[in-house]
Amino acid sequence: MRDIDFYAQILGIDHPWHVDDVKLQTEAGRVDVWIDHEPGALWACPECGRELACRDHAEERTWRHLDTCQFKTFLHARIPRVNCPDHGVRQAQVPWAAPHSRFTLLMERMAIDVISACSTIEGARKLLRISWDETWGIMERAVKRGLSRKEQRKIHYLGVDEKAFRKGHKYMTVVCDLMRGTVEHVAEDRRTASLEAYYQSLSSEQLEAVRAVSMDMWQPYFSATMKWIPEASRKIVFDRFHVMQHVGKAVDTVRRQEHKALMAEGESTLKGTRYLWLYGESRLPDKHKPRFDDLKQANLKTAKAWAMKESLQDLWGYMSPGWAKRFLERWCGWATRSRITPMKKVAQTLRAHMDNVVTFCRHRITNAVAEGLNSKIMAIKRRACGYRNKEHFKTAIYFFCGGLDLYPACKTGATH
Ligand SMILES: [Zn+2]
Structure with a gap:
């Protein structure tokens, strides 16, 4: 089998795309695969789905794919652009990668699995042979996807806890679903506003569905809950x-x-x-x-x-x-x-x-679940060793404790 056909098959590249060229550089330990499309193909406007002819191409882009044996593998392609009468000039979507990602979907899925399984983010990064920033990029995209897919569920029992971010005075507020044992919300500080931001994100049905909230005797959390949860005085449980x-x-x-x-x-x-x-x-x-x-x-x-x-x-x-x-x-x-x-x-x-x-x-609820989550959060803190900022810490909490669906939808190649 020619290398071109081989790659077309393992990448799951399909009409109108085809593998145009493959270059193996043994010394550099990498494989580069160029993908091209048939000239007359039609492309959907990413906004409205209208099928349009190719207007021109964006600059060639590169995506890191799953390794071929131990060779780092990169896909290259020029993405067609369409001129939609309603939406103007737009880039078509490619089936192997999410917009703005420098990784193919399969590589992102694999990275999510590796990060989830590794005891340190640095370890995952080394295994995947990607940079620290790329690792965080994958985690951030995964969390964003997960949060956007999240259904508006009713949560009956909430636990609110403060979490010291750094030794001393930096605190985060962590809200969790005591029944599912998942983190629902992470906010900076431990003020009334920290918790209110969560309640504000809930619909009135969701606020009414809350049967009890477990917390420490901490006035800001008490005030926020009294303000937002109907009949809160019967529902607040000091842990x-x-x-x-x-x-x-x-x-x-x-x-x-x-x-x-x-x-x-x-x-x-x-x-x-x-x-x-x-x-x-x-x-x-x-x-x-x-x-x-x-x-x-x-x-x-x-x-x-x-x-x-x-x-x-x-x-x-x-x-x-x-x-x-x-x-x-x-x-x-x-x-x-x-x-x-x-x-x-x-x-x-x-x-x-x-x-x-x-x-x-x-x-009869306690923050015991939340305390369990807290020790998980402590472990996250340890294994990331050195969050440069609070956003990373938040991302990691959602990534590991949010119970989110993190994977990109896979449109190409073998899924797992
Ligand atoms: Zn359009």
Whole structure:
């Protein structure tokens, strides 16, 4: 078989296109394939589809295709232009590539698979033998395609979370579908406007379909949700893991303060105990049990605070918000009377947000899915090692966590 026929077949090049020439450069490790079309062929205007004769050609363009064995393979062609009475001079569409892409559709599909499977973007880039910018170009196009194809689905349970972009102060707001475990929206900052931008993108049917929104006790998210979701006061659920995290932090503050005070008196009772107080009673490893039992017996503020945290776990077992509220009121009373300042403070916070803490009993949702996604996002951050900008970070989140249909529609050649 002649190389021209061989390439026509493996590229799936069809009438009116044909392979005109093939050049193999062994030294350079590349194959170049020129594609041309029959002179009298008609071309569709990309706007209206009207069939028109070729007016002239655009400059020759080059597309990177799947490798032929290990040879980098490039297609070359001059794209015909038509003069549409309604739309003016336009380039016809070629069946092997999307407009503006420097890769063929098959190469883009392959690249999407490789990027998805690789543990680092740099690794994917090396395997594909494309540049860093080309890799991001493929990912950006894939995400854009995926987002534009996205149906206006109704999402019943939303999770809103903040994500630190860089150590310190840069935050992103991530909205996810708790049932599908997909990221629906990524916005800069963690302000009211960050979340509002998402709600604004929803139809009124979609806003009404939201049954509950899980979030941390964060006023900007609360305000945005109150403004946009009908009957939001019954639907906002302050996430139980975040609630327990706040209480856990209070316990840790108590420990730090008490440890400092004890050390001043030459007592090292609390030295090296930080992690012991982070465990729940049931999850404490056996090897720590004897020491921890001693600590609990000692008359420590830290032990009291820890016991409060343990007892708060019972809150999540209630099935009725009314009963949960009575329990939480008692708990807050206990914490307030304890005269342990960090516990009093956290009780104040919980009291102020009580109605939307106990909504958990009605909806029983948590950001646990979102937290899972968060660790996925952390991994994305690590494996991209060095996002030059926030846009790249956003693109990567949508690419890996958006549940999007990323592939270009394949019109030519073997599909997979
Ligand atoms: Zn037209």
